[in-house]
Amino acid sequence: MDLIEKLRELAARIPQQLEHIETEEATKNALVMPFISALGYDVFNPLEVLPEFTADVGIKKGEKVDYAIKKEQQIIMLMECKWHKSNLEQEHASQLYRYFSTTEARFGILTNGIIYQFFSDIDEPNKMDCKPFFEFNILNFQPHHVKELNKFTKSAFSLEDIINTASNLKYTGAIKKLLEEELESPSENFVKFFASQIYSNKITKNVINQFTTIVKDSAKQLITEKINDLIDSAINKPIDNYKDVEELPVDDNKINNGIVTTQDEIDGFNIVRGILSQVIDLSKVTMRDTKGYCGILFDDNNRKPICRLYFNTSQKYIALFSNKKETKMPIANLTDIFNYSEELKATTIEYNESK
Template sequence: MDLIDRLRELSVQIPKQQQYISTEEATKNALVMPFINALGYNVFDPTEVTPELVADVGTKKGEKVDYAVLKDSSPIILFEVKCCGVDLNNVHASQLYRYFSVTAARFGILTDGINYHFYSDLDAPNKMDAKPFFVFNMLDFDEGTVDELKKFTKSAFDVDDILSTANELRYKREIKAIMAVEFNGPSEEFVRFFASRVYSRRLTQTVLEDFTEITKQAFRAFLNERIESRLKSALDSEAQEIVPEQSKPTEANEKAEEEIEQDGVVTTSDEKDAYMIVKSILREVVDVKRIAMRDVQTYCSVLLDDNNRKPICRFRFNNKTQKYLGIPTADKQEERIPIDDLDDIFKYADQLKTVVNLYL
């Protein structure tokens, strides 16, 4: 089984376990140990993984790090575990930081069992960096991030190989974070950069204020157009595949259409478009041929294997003032999420993937 498949198996269990994990020890047992095991290290072999590794650091005696992955009896990766749900961005990895400088390990990982922050000594030798160079989220990963994680597996671990791309990973992550901030609220510097290229007169404060909103709208429009372009390409490709089957209306199809009209159920263009968006999101985790749509009077369902017991989501678009996306929760209830635009469905891609993974 490939690493991404092992991680998917673990990720679908997390929503079921989270509410029962309230301590660091529970986080270690339920989440971190399976993660280390997925990387190919035997957590029950102390020559590969040592829990509570002890060392004296300066005046501090008996310092411990939660886990140390070993190679040839020497630590290569250190883990410091915090309780599941803790915001790692607000946590200082004190034990990891101190222990890092007195071992041969070049990599330290701070984790809450869901998010894994990978650190090294890129800025100064034997001194752990203040910022992680790589972040892995067990509830939100793709093939690209898993490919980076593979470098830390037992079979592929190579210090030089990891460090050769570590800086690039760090800078990419930080640039993406800056872009996210600018996307939500463009800074004056960001606005001025674009305004100066399209506006020939003096950039007064009033002009900059106007361009702040213009820049925000342009940024959003650009991203939406890129998304729509990729979605259209995927839909066109899919349409070409099914045209031969639909080119000749069959008696069964005509009968089905008559039954829909008699029941007063009309599948709207918004529902069809939303269905295609959901399929484009889920094609990463399941064969889209297994995703079906059923429309009734009050809502439109998207199902796995056309099975009512496997609902993926519901489109509640009949309310003229507000559309809702319904997503099943862990306790089999439906969370109704208001959406203003069909593109908003992309914001809930992770939840939709989690629902499907639970069935799989």
């Protein structure tokens, strides 16, 4: 079972478990240990997972961190756990900070069983950073989050690979979070920056209030326009690669062997084309509709599925492929397909390079 499938299985159980988990110890048993196991480590083998790891730190003797995770007899990660209702704050990582410099571990994990914060020593060698370089929420994750988490699995763990990407990951994540916050609720400094570029008079409080709404609306319009441009660029390119589907207006309700291609399926196909136009000749991206799903293929080859669109029920899904294995991801609307751009590109590039 792939990591993403294991995580989805764990995530599906959690909502029913939470009301029965009333302590930190129960959090560890019900949530954290299954997570560690999903990463490939044997939680019952002290050569891999050492619970209640103890080390003497300065004048503090006998302090314990919840788990030390080992590989090849080396401690590679330390993990501190809190109750699932705890808000993870800097003081919760105090034991991780103290132990970090006294062991060979380069990674510390602070978790409440739902959110997992990954720390390293990016800012200052041998001293754990105050802020995590990666955060994983098991109840709200995307494939690109799983791709980063996979680096910490027993089979894939490579200190060098993680360290090489941790710095960019930390700052990229921080910038994305700041931008998201500013676009949702612009701060005064953020608004002043834009107002000062285009407003020639004195910037008063009233001007700030006025421009706050303008900046927020402008950001939303820009994002919408960029998405629409990408969709339009795909739609306006000739579509000569439908297979097993008559190119007819949806309103005609023309049925071909019981198959009806909906406008949502056509729009979804065009969004995928728009995404893939950046990496491949679009003549290689074809569509085949079936009664169960709308398939998007590479080179019109059923053995090379790029994705599938399950749009025939109230809950829509896009199915992604990795190593020929299908994983369904729920989407609320068609624009959610853009969340999986990197996965779609990766699959297509893999097919193209294997020719």
